[in-house]
Amino acid sequence: MKRLCYMPELQLDLISEFWKGQMLVNLSHGVYDILRQELVPVRGKFKFDYVINIRYRPRFKLDDAPNFKHYIETSVGYDQLECLLRVLGYCISSLTKGRKAFVFYGIGRTGKSTILNVLEAAIGSNLVSHEPFHTMSGERAKAHYEGKRCNISRETSTRPNRNEESFKSLVSCEFTTGSEKYEKQRDFVATLSFVFAGNSDVEFTFMDDAILDRLVYLIFNKTIPEDEIDLDLEEKLLAEKDVIFSLALDSLKRLIMDKYDFKMSPIAQEHIKHRRYLIHSAESFLDEKCKLSENGRVSKVVLYAAYTVFCKANALKPESRNRFYDKVRNYDASITDGRVPDSTGNSVQGFCGISFISGECQATDDESDE
Template sequence: MNERELLNHVFVEIIDKVNKLEAKKDKKGEVIQRTPLEYCIEILKQTPHKIIASAGRIWIYYNGRYIPINSMAKAENYIKRLIMKFNAVRAVPSNLISAVLNELFTEFHELYIPKNSNVTYINMKSNVLAIHKDGKIEVLPHDEKYNFTYQLPYDYDENATSPVFDKFLKTSLVDEDLKDVLGEFLGYVLDNNSKKYEKAFFAYGDGSNGKSTLINITKALFGVENISVVEITDMGDMLKCALMDGKLLNISSDAKRNGLETSAFKKIVSGEPVLGKYLFKDIYTIENLPKLFVATNKLPFHNGDNSFGFYRRLLLVPFKNIIKDEDKDYELESKVIANELPAILNFAIKGMQRLNKQGKFTEAVAMKEAMNTYKESSNHVASFVEEEQYEAVDESFKTGTSLIELFGAFKNWCNTHGHNPYSSSYLSHELEHMGFISYKNSSKHFRIVKNKLKNETGFEPNTDDYE
């Protein structure tokens, strides 16, 4: 049963349980209308499931978690049907519906999972799993106090095994360290105490290498209803950010080679509050953000942010092993999803425990190599300087090159290569970061010239300081 079907089921159950109200009369015995507040009180009193308002939405607690009513039209229809049942009428004025709904929004509640550095709580289908820091695992009953907005669609089984999934990992991630990183990240998704690690998982590589299979298994592991699919290039969009509110994981696929705006990306990876908005609703602050999983053939170019703060947030996991058609198991996903999710949860829990013990993700050699390559390919200015044969010169050279001229050449180079040149200030910042010296000569110049000009003069500058 998906979330929409579940909500409809809950609505039917609630409508069936509430009772018709006796007519309200004044001292003269004449019938008078109830106020919106009185209707709100009756709804909260008679509804068999707790109703709250949080993050601009109405939520209903049902079978271990809070379910959101994301559509205002659905919320209004819900109120309308309740008032019709209360009054035994077939029509309700729209202004009364809106007024009662506004009263419900005053029932504000913060849906934050309680923080406890010694315990991580995971919401299972039939119970709550408590993972203690000392390694103890405890099974507890559901309780609304945990404020869960998600629920894994299966139960815990400490003895579960996953032979098919294990074989898949051996084929797609031949490096044992990479398997450890995957397990640590899956555990990190479920660890409500884990913001400090601030990492996004990038699975990348060309061809049939298992990325799509891993995505589908991951969706089943965490539950499709608990996953958003906002692209990393859209994370500065408030409407798109609202889609991530309360989700466990956001999966982006085939990230565009251009256009990654790192400011919003870094905030979300770090779990910092971002602004969100539902259509026709006020802007609000999102604090319950998902972890990020990106699957792509090529790593995306970004907005020129070559800072440590950007790169340290990335877990670059290469999928290099191409799986031949004759070696493919086309039923692998269905086998794993039908039989092995509890075992993969155990794999994630072990990863979570290892991550917390180490205090950092496992350092895989393949990931270090991938990071070095990504840094080199992402620095468009360095590539421009190298390809266009610009070199540093010292003060003995007559003149350098103006920033205006350099930016014109850089724009042409970017247009040829399909990159965004951004601005002259970006170019200036990167040149200075690379060690090139700037100076004033009516306008900003750099002590840098094309190799061709140097050869024409026969000048060989002292470049020791720039090596």
């Protein structure tokens, strides 16, 4: 042990070895080359601190795994097969340029936990952490990521993640700090993948486009009837894991060639689109109810009151007053703060360069506190 501590020639830089071997996956019987899509004899040239518990076989087809094929038919559908394979392959690889977190979202009894149990079995439980989504950005949680290859959370809470910037940093595999209670902070690069599953969607205190750009959804919307539930499905899928992950490994070259497009299905893309609409309620209101006008003048109080009416009518959650005002300012460079006349002729705080579209119902100053 002393010789290891004081003789650099005996030491191994696992971080450097990780980056050198990103295009390789160390399997139980050989090393898989992602770009060549075959096993290669390089064990002596590269050092790995993990072993993925599968045996790769070329030219496998989905029909070679009948239980997995049935799982696809009854849980996610064929339109999500390619996305699922790319996600599974990415999670067992050392690739980091995807910069995505994966959300297995949908109703209960759809097989979310089942496929994640198979994924964890392939990676090895000692290389998997299980931090829940709402605490994933905490110092203590981050301390558990060091040396792990994947974080799998099987039940998403309705509680929001309150540290959006840390989430973005972790998913992007940037430097972070973590520490257990009463321990010194450690700096490291989190190179693991993040998978969150649940009946509830992931929520953030302040959702934005940058967060949505980092999410890949797999939608589980096919409920399995009680009398058709296969209690032995997990064991059957584990028996087919060599086929499943051979297909997943071969999907990685396509993923790289597609510039890390995980090929979300239309239903998943629509879900992202809807979530994007929800966080742009202010912009939607300005698009639909207002217009840019050189001589336009509108009271801030009246504008915000009209915005809240719009949100209520469209089942949207309104932004806070100050956040809404910031979005108005950023909507167009021609919009400026200024004094404007209210409905009684008094000079009040407002915006210049914008007005309501003619004929739109306008809230009055008296509605400002509703």
